[in-house]
Amino acid sequence: MEYYVIIDGRKCGPFSREELRSKFITPDTPVWRNSMADWTPARNIPEIADILQPEPTPPPFNYGGTQPETQHARRSEYIPMIPEDYNALNIFIIIYGFLCCHLCIIGSIFAIISYIKSGEMKTMHALEKYDLMTIKAAEVRKFHKLAVWSDVVLTIIGLTGFVIYILLITFFTYMGTLVQN
Numbered sequence: 001m002e003y004y005v006i007i008d009g010r011k012c013g014p015f016s017r018e019e020l021r022s023k024f025i026t027p028d029t030p031v032w033r034n035s036m037a038d039w040t041p042a043r044n045i046p047e048i049a050d051i052l053q054p055e056p057t058p059p060p061f062n063y064g065g066t067q068p069e070t071q072h073a074r075r076s077e078y079i080p081m082i083p084e085d086y087n088a089l090n091i092f093i094i095i096y097g098f099l100c101c102h103l104c105i106i107g108s109i110f111a112i113i114s115y116i117k118s119g120e121m122k123t124m125h126a127l128e129k130y131d132l133m134t135i136k137a138a139e140v141r142k143f144h145k146l147a148v149w150s151d152v153v154l155t156i157i158g159l160t161g162f163v164i165y166i167l168l169i170t171f172f173t174y175m176g177t178l179v180q181n
Contacts, residue, residue, distance in 0.1 A: 003048065006030040006039070021051045082125050083137035085118040086144045093147045103158045107151035114143035 002014035005025060015023065025031075027043035029052075042052055090111040097108025121136035 001033055001047075004032045005042075017048060017051070020048060024053050025051065026054070027052050079128075080125075080130050080133075082122060082133075083140070085121065086114060086140060087118055090115040090118070090144060090147065093151055096151065101151070101155055101158060103154040104151045107147045107154065110143050110147035110150060114140050114147060117143060 002016060003020060004011055004013035005015065005020070005023065006012070006029065007023065012023075025042055025048070027041060029042045030039040031042045031045055031048070032039045033045075042048060093104075093111035094108045094115070097104035097106075097111070117136055117140045121133055121140055124130070124133035124136055
């Protein structure tokens, strides 16, 4: 005998009794065969009762409040990754500006701002405010680039000034020795 079933709102079949074993037929699945007048739940058909799958059991009721969210529903949501935070590089730029090159304090200030914005970006990700996280990530990149470029430019200016200073000292020392002789 051949059976028709409704699965996910669609009429499927015909299936033999053995083919029905491979389908997930529950006691509430509507079934029909040629000798029947109308669709009926599978539990009302004795010859297929032994191949029915039990209904999935619902999660236990949480008497303390709302029902916990299932893992399946949570996994289907897209969660973007946290963008690059540049924290290690920002810390290096901060230390470099304050300790090594006093001209580069401007770069250190930009690096501190980038570091703070990075923390805000991570907070937005944790709060699942991904649109705000993207805006904060752009600000992190902008201030990090400003920190790097200001350090590069100011370091070049500082080194150029140092080289000019050494050349002038050397020149005037040489001129002083010529005048004495």
